Structure formats: C-alpha cells, structure tokens
Amino acid sequence: MHRRCRRRRSALVLTAAIAAAAPLLTACGNDAHPGAAAVVDGRRITVAQLEDRVDEVRAAQRAAVPDETQYEQAIARTGGLTRDTLQSMVLDQVLHRAARDANVTVTRKEIQGMRAGLEEQAGGAKALETVWLQQYGIAPARVDENLRLQLEAQKLAQHLGTDTGQPAFWKALSQTSEKLDIDLNPRYGTWDVAKSSRADAQTPWVREVTTEAGAPRTA
Template sequence: MHRRNRRRRTALLLSAAIAAAPLLTACGNDAHPGAAAVVGDQRITVSQLENRVNEVRAAQRAAVGDEAQYAQAVARTGSLTRDTLHGMVLDRVLHQAAEDAGVTVSRKEIQQMRTGLEQQAGGTEALETAWLQEYGVAPQRLEENLRLQLEAQKLAAALGTDTSRPEFWKALSEASEKLDVDLNPRYGTWDVQKSSRVDAKTPWVREVTAADSQQPA
C-alpha cells in the first residue's frame, strides 16, 4: 500500500500545480502568433498543443463503448488543453532543472519503471488505461511521462529532498526563470515562483458561459 501511494503521489506531479480554471477564449490579435508558449529558445506551437489534446481525445473515444461515455470523459477533462500545455511546459522546465543538477534518466530506467508499473496494474493495456483516465496521458506519451516522473524523483534525491518540499520547487522556479517561460495570453501566464500556469485577465480574453458558448468570438 505504501508503494502504491508513493507511486500515485509521483504520478500526480504534473497535476499538483494545476488549479481549476474557467474556460477561456481569445478574440482579436494574438501576441504570440502560432505559439502556445515559448520556453527558452524553443516554441510550443498551437498546432503541437492541439495534436497532444487530440491524442488524448482519440484515446478516450477508443476506450469507451458509446458517445454518452465519451461525453462523460470529455466533461471530466474539460480543462485538458490548459492542463496539457502546463504539462508540456513543466516537462521542459523540469528537464532544465535536472540538467542543471547533473541528473539524467536512461532508457533502461524508464523501461524498468514501466515494467514495474505494468505488473502492479495488471498488464500494458491496464497501465495505459489508468494513465489515460487518471492523468490525461495518451498511451503513446506514457514513456515520456514516466521519464518526467523519474527526472523528478532523481532531481529531488540529488537535492536531498522530495517532490513535495520547497527545495524541489525552488529548483523548478530557478529553471523557469532561466528559461524565461512565456505563454500566449489566451492560455494564461506562467508563475515562475510556483512553476505553474495561471489564468491571466486581459482585455481580449473573456470567460465563456453556457449561454454564450455558441457565439463567435
């Protein structure tokens, strides 16, 4: 039971810093044309973000039996786009922090972690389904996520702490500042201190309510 709880806490690293947020839509000119975020010298394009979201939606549709179940799955992950971008940015921030600390993760370590998790879950398909349902990770991105979890574990160990402690998040904060993370305002802003995406109030971004969700921006 202790191992299971520890695994769950580790797997929840990506979602730990994601707060509930209203559905957003942008009208007018983009300050970041074509980019959902800029992290260091790398761009996360809107197209890349949409592809990641579509991977999850396709996996959700394939995992359920009918449209009603799919609709429920979509409703449970209504903030998927924002959460996915948060994960994509945090992945690069964590990788930078790990690199700064001299931490690396090998292919063998990822495979060992996956094998152990598959044994606990009851097989490959069961593990992929669990990661999809609980963490919004598409099957083809599972090993990327496991690398992220291992980097987090090893970084914390190198710092003499764990992923819940301020020392760990301070390292991520320093990496965020070093990379000068910049989000497209339609997706909010990046809080350097918390290494987390937060919603921003801007003149051209408005909340969408049930009444006007069908109206064009």
C-alpha cells in the first residue's frame, strides 16, 4: 500500500508543476523560427503540432461531456490548455535529454506496470483516462506517454540521489534546459531556464486575450 501511494504521488509531480493558467498572449511570432511554437535544441515544435495536441484534448472533453453546459465548464477549467500543453511538450524533451545523459531508460514493461497500479486505484482503464483528462488535461491516447515522463523523472531523481520535489532534481533539469537553448514563440511566453518552466512574457506591446476558446489565432 505504501508503495502504491508513493507511486501515485510521484506520478503527478511534473503535471502539478505546470504553470498556472494566465491570459493567452498573442504576438507576431518569432521571425527567426516562423511557424514554431518553440525551438528545442534547434528542433521546432510547430504551432500546428501544438494545436493538434490541444485539439486531442478538446475532442476527448467533448466526447466525455456531450452536454453543452458541462463542456463549457470543462473548457473554463482548462483555459490555459495551450500554454500548459506547450510546457509539457518542452519539459518532456528536457527530461528525456537529462535522463539520456544520465543513462536512465524506461521500458514498456515499467510503463505497463505503473499503469496497472494506477488503474487499480482509479477503478479501471476508463476511469484512469477520465482522471487524467479532467484533472491534468491529458488525452486518453497520451496517458502512456505521460507515464513514461513520470517514470523518467522518478528514475532520474533516484540516479541523482534525490527525489522529484528537491532542488537537486530541478537543478539538473535547469542545466539541461540551458544546454538545449530553448526558445519560445513570444505568443506563449518565455522559457525560464532556472525553473525549467514556461513563464509569461512581460512585454508591454503584446496584446492579452482573456479567453482561449474561440479566440482568433494570429500570426
């Protein structure tokens, strides 16, 4: 039981570390990397890729709550979904690189084992997917991917002789963030290397849009 509880707490540590929702920032984009939501180690995460990930979640939310009022409530609860999703996509690469540099690997069997334990706690596979969707904005098809992320975090922390809530762990991610030279499109803020986290840009000429759902996408 102790092991299950510990696994449940640690499984969500990076999801919980995602920055809190704030108004969506729109700007003209990053001229050096047109069409990019972010550039990590010279490789682009395109705006189209980001929007596809967000659309996955919105489609899953719509399927889970066909009632229009409930769907609107779900949208309101995840108003920062685009920024949170980009945070996850970038942090995934940071963590994966830090784990690789430390020779930390995660097997399919380990992912399956973690999922089996979480499904038992949640009351089944569907219940687990519902929890991940409602509480963490993760589409059902991405649950295993997220569990790999969590396992990499746990195993990297163990390799460092710490845990995922301690400064030593986040220092390692910070060092990797700096190595990867992360550049975010100003529309989505900036990347705080010290915290390995997205931050809202403090740019006076950037226009704030108070709602994500239905807001026009600008170039």
